[in-house]
Amino acid sequence: MKTTPSSRIWDSIKRLMPIVILTIYAIIALFPVVMILVNSFKSRKAIFGAPFEFPTSETFSLIGYETVTDRADFQIYFLNSAIVTFLALILTLFIGAMAAFALSEYDFPGNALMALYLSLGIMIPIRLGTVGILRLMVSLKLVNTLTGLILIYVAQALPLTIFILSQFMRQVPKDLKDAARIDGASEYRIFGMILPLVRPALGAIGIFTMIPIWNDLWFPLIISPSSKTATVTLGVQQFLGQFVSDWNAVLSSLTLAMIPILILYILFSQQMIRSITAGAVK
Amino acid sequence: MQQSRRQFRFPVHIAVFLAPAVLLYTLFMVIPLINSLRLSFFEIQNQNQLNFTGLQNYIRLFTDSNFAPFFWRALRNNFVFFAVHMLVQNPIGLLLAALLAEGGRLRNFFRTLIFMPTVLSVVIIGFIWQLILNPLWGVAEGILESVRLGAWFGPWLGKPETALVTISLISVWQFVGIPMILFYAALIGIPDELTEAARVDGATGWETFWRIKFPLILPTVGIVGILTFVGNFNAFDLIYTMKGANAGPDFSTDIMGTLFYRTFFGQQLQLGNPTMGATVAAMMFLIILTGVLLYMFLWARRVQTYEL
Numbered sequence: 001m002k003t004t005p006s007s008r009i010w011d012s013i014k015r016l017m018p019i020v021i022l023t024i025y026a027i028i029a030l031f032p033v034v035m036i037l038v039n040s041f042k043s044r045k046a047i048f049g050a051p052f053e054f055p056t057s058e059t060f061s062l063i064g065y066e067t068v069t070d071r072a073d074f075q076i077y078f079l080n081s082a083i084v085t086f087l088a089l090i091l092t093l094f095i096g097a098m099a100a101f102a103l104s105e106y107d108f109p110g111n112a113l114m115a116l117y118l119s120l121g122i123m124i125p126i127r128l129g130t131v132g133i134l135r136l137m138v139s140l141k142l143v144n145t146l147t148g149l150i151l152i153y154v155a156q157a158l159p160l161t162i163f164i165l166s167q168f169m170r171q172v173p174k175d176l177k178d179a180a181r182i183d184g185a186s187e188y189r190i191f192g193m194i195l196p197l198v199r200p201a202l203g204a205i206g207i208f209t210m211i212p213i214w215n216d217l218w219f220p221l222i223i224s225p226s227s228k229t230a231t232v233t234l235g236v237q238q239f240l241g242q243f244v245s246d247w248n249a250v251l252s253s254l255t256l257a258m259i260p261i262l263i264l265y266i267l268f269s270q271q272m273i274r275s276i277t278a279g280a281v282k
Numbered sequence: 283m284q285q286s287r288r289q290f291r292f293p294v295h296i297a298v299f300l301a302p303a304v305l306l307y308t309l310f311m312v313i314p315l316i317n318s319l320r321l322s323f324f325e326i327q328n329q330n331q332l333n334f335t336g337l338q339n340y341i342r343l344f345t346d347s348n349f350a351p352f353f354w355r356a357l358r359n360n361f362v363f364f365a366v367h368m369l370v371q372n373p374i375g376l377l378l379a380a381l382l383a384e385g386g387r388l389r390n391f392f393r394t395l396i397f398m399p400t401v402l403s404v405v406i407i408g409f410i411w412q413l414i415l416n417p418l419w420g421v422a423e424g425i426l427e428s429v430r431l432g433a434w435f436g437p438w439l440g441k442p443e444t445a446l447v448t449i450s451l452i453s454v455w456q457f458v459g460i461p462m463i464l465f466y467a468a469l470i471g472i473p474d475e476l477t478e479a480a481r482v483d484g485a486t487g488w489e490t491f492w493r494i495k496f497p498l499i500l501p502t503v504g505i506v507g508i509l510t511f512v513g514n515f516n517a518f519d520l521i522y523t524m525k526g527a528n529a530g531p532d533f534s535t536d537i538m539g540t541l542f543y544r545t546f547f548g549q550q551l552q553l554g555n556p557t558m559g560a561t562v563a564a565m566m567f568l569i570i571l572t573g574v575l576l577y578m579f580l581w582a583r584r585v586q587t588y589e590l
Contacts, residue, residue, distance in 0.1 A: 018381040019388065025378060026395040028455070032410045033399070035421060051421050099303035102296050109292075118303065121311055123508075123574045125516040127539075128567045131321055131546060131560040132314030155310035158303050187295040215403035217519045222547075237405045237523060247419075250409070257406055265401045269394045277467040 033258070040064055040251035047247055064248030065256075068239075071249070073227065074256060077235035084146050084231060085213045088153035092209055093202055095154065096161035101191050103162065104169040105177075115166070121159030126152065127218055137223055144226040152219055157209045168201040169194060204275030207268055214261065232257055319567065321560035339561040349545075349558065353565075355533060356541040359446055363537055364514040366450035367457075372506055374454070375461025380491060382462070383469035393466070400459035408523030411452045415439055439524065442534035449535055453520055457513070461506045468502040469495060500585045508577040515569050518543060538566050 038054055039047045046059035053059070068074060103115050126133075133152060134143075142148035172194055180190050195202075220234040230238065236257045243249045265272075322339055324332045343349045378396060382389050399407065415422050415438060423435040438448040472495055480490045518539030521529050527544050529536035544552075546559025 018384055018386070022378065022381055022388070022392045022396075025374075026392055029396045029399055029458075032414050033402070035414060036410050048419065051419060052424070095302040095306065098299040102299035106293070106296050108296055114300065114304075118307060121307065123512060124315070124567070124570065125512065126311050126315075127516055127518070128563045128570075129311060129315035129318045130542075131556050131563060132317030133310065135317065135556075136310070136314055151306065151310050155306050158307050162303060187293075188298075191299070211401050215405075217403070217405055217522070233403050233405050236403075236409075240409055247413075250413070254406055254409055258402060261401055261403070262398075265398060269397070270390070273393060273397065273463060276463050277470065 036251055036254050036258075040248070040255040044248055047251070061248070064246075064250075064252030067243075067246060067249040068253045068256060071243075072235065072239045072253065073230075074232075074235065074253070076228070077230055077232045078260075080146060080229060081214055081231040081233070084149050084153065085210055088150045088157070088213055089206055089210055091150065091154045092157040092161055093206060096158050096205075097165055097195060097198070097202070098191065099158070100162045100165035100169055101194060104166040105190075119159055119163050121156070122163060126156040130218075130222060134222060142223075144224045144229050146224065146229055148223050149219055149229075149231075152223065153213045153216075157213070161205050161209065164205055165198060165201060168198045172197050200275070203271060207264075207272050207275075210264075211261070232260075315567075318560045319564050321557050322564040324557050326555075326557055339558055343558065343561050343565070352533065352536065352541055353562070356536045356538050359535065360515055360517075360537040362446055363450050363453070363517065364511060366447060367454055367510050367514055368507070370451065371454040371458050372461045372510065375458050375506070376465050378458070378462045379465035379469055380495075382466050393463075397459035397463060399456045402456070404456070404519035405523045407452065407456045408520050411455075412439065412524055415448070440531060442531045445525070445531060446535045449521060449524060452524075453517070456520075460509070464502055464506055464509075465499065468499040472498055501582070504577060504581045504585060507581075508573060511573040511577075512570055515566060515573070538562065538569070542566065 035051065039051060041055045041061065042059045043061040043063065046053070046055070046061075050059070055061075099118065103111060103118075137143050137148045140148075142151070177190050177194070180193060185193070214231075215233055216231075217233050217237060220229075220231045221237075224230070225234065236253055239253055240250055243253075321332075323334060323336060325335045325338065327333050343353050382393055413419055413421075417423065417435075417437055423432060426432050426435050436444070438444040476494055476498075477490050480494055485493070515538055517537060521535050521537060521540050522543065525531075525535050525540075527540060527547075527549050529540045529544075542559060542562040545562050546554055546556060548554030
């Protein structure tokens with residue numbers, strides 16, 4: 001086959017097209033975040049005078065960060081978010097794994113019904129029960145406590161966790177469990193034995209449970225809005241509401257709120273994406 | 283007692299494994315949800331007395347001049363919000379996924395970058411875009427000018443005609459990573475032999491995609507659609523962050539989530555009304571349930587799932 005120059009040009013355009021589109025989109029995805037990060041390290045004059053430039057020795061300034069650390073209780077917010085996210089995560093994984101083990105391991109009457117009941121919550125958002133949740137929290141005296149938030153987040157995360165984990169647990173070879181049973185291991189022992197085997201699934205579910213909890217605005221706003229129990233997401237929302245005109249402070253607080261999640265994302269992005277695509281590549 | 287009725291004996295360890303999850307889930311999710319639905323049939327009289335009023339709250343929501351205009355507007359806006367996601371977010375997600383699935387060395391790199399906004403808090407995203415689009419800072423205008431489109435720029439977030447679509451597009455920008463990654467996972471699961479055969483027969487890449495790959499990933503198309511629907515009719519954070527509970531300007535960005543919050547907690551001069559709030563939540567529940575049932579019975583049943 002003869003190739004004419006024009007068809008060769010056409011071919012190379014076709015070959016480069018995907019990269020060009022992906023590059024353009026990656027810039028669109030990244031650009032706003034980079035603008036905030038870069039400008040948070042500049043003086044007010046430079047933020048407005050030269051927004052697209054990196055900070056130089058003349059324009060570099062940490063004034064925004066100083067305002068934020070002086071005025072806002074970011075340490076408390078971070079601590080609250082960390083406590084809530086960590087405890088909710090541990091409880092979800094442990095309690096969810098127990099239930100998933102029961103559903104996948106034993107053939108008891110009502111198993112299918114129980115599995116259906118527990119998976120209803122996958123599609124129905126817990127937010128729709130807010131009126132009932134607030135009443136319950138008031139009667140349990142859990143308003144403005146971190147405990148209240150943790151319990152809600154565990155209940156919210158359990159359905160999907162149980163659904164995914166029980167599928168993974170079904171794949172654990174039966175011989176292994178039967179051998180342990182013959183050796184006289186109790187059912188609790190066997191559960192302890194299975195847990196490390198589904199560690200990759202636990203990790204993936206962990207990441208996907210954590211992000212919505214850390215980022216949630218609704219329940220902190222409604223259940224625990226006090227300044228002592230505010231999470232980072234709520235704290236930033238309220239702080240920014242008050243300091244709208246202080247651009248240095250706004251940019252710095254946004255940067256501070258983004259950094260923990262960005263670091264986690266950079267560390268775990270490969271595992272995260274691989275865990276979604278895992279079902280596809282065999 | 284359990285020992286005496288042998289065939290109905292429920293093993294203790296199974297109960298122990300199930301109890302914590304069932305209790306927490308029932309107590310903090312199922313019961314409050316049922317309670318909220320129940321409250322929508324009541325009215326709170328003085329001293330927290332609950333009075334059964336039947337469908338009164340619903341009639342008020344649909345016809346009372348204090349509620350109905352807000353409800354119908356929020357419902358319509360929410361469908362616009364959903365339509366923008368279906369027409370912009372999911373096609374872009376599919377395009378990016380198709381390009382990523384072609385392979386190449388930079389694939390992981392692009393995948394990671396494009397997914398990044400999805401993991402950030404909606405609150406952060408809302409403020410970031412408020413700053414970027416702020417005419418005071420002029421960043422968006424500067425960029426448009428650099429590609430000679432400066433005249434297009436306007437205070438999009440401030441005008442009732444453009445605010446809703448602008449906020450919808452910001453939400454699209456943030457969440458495009460989700461359809462992208464789901465489509466991507468489906469596309470790389472298609473065995474090469476299938477597409478190879480088409481290529482030998484002389485089909486172009488475009489034809490191969492629409493005739494072979496797309497029909498094979500139809501189940502994922504349905505999942506992306508229903509996830510978008512549930513997420514959109516449950517949305518709140520972005521509009522609350524950017525526009526407050528009043529979803530301005532002039533309620534033009536009001537959707538079901540912000541209407542629910544306002545009705546439940548009140549705003550400025552109007553007191554909150556828990557039972558009317560519960561009624562709005564019950565409507566959201568019905569809308570989402572309808573969507574899920576339509577998906578399950580009209581889509582998931584009819585679409586053939588191929589074992590690859």
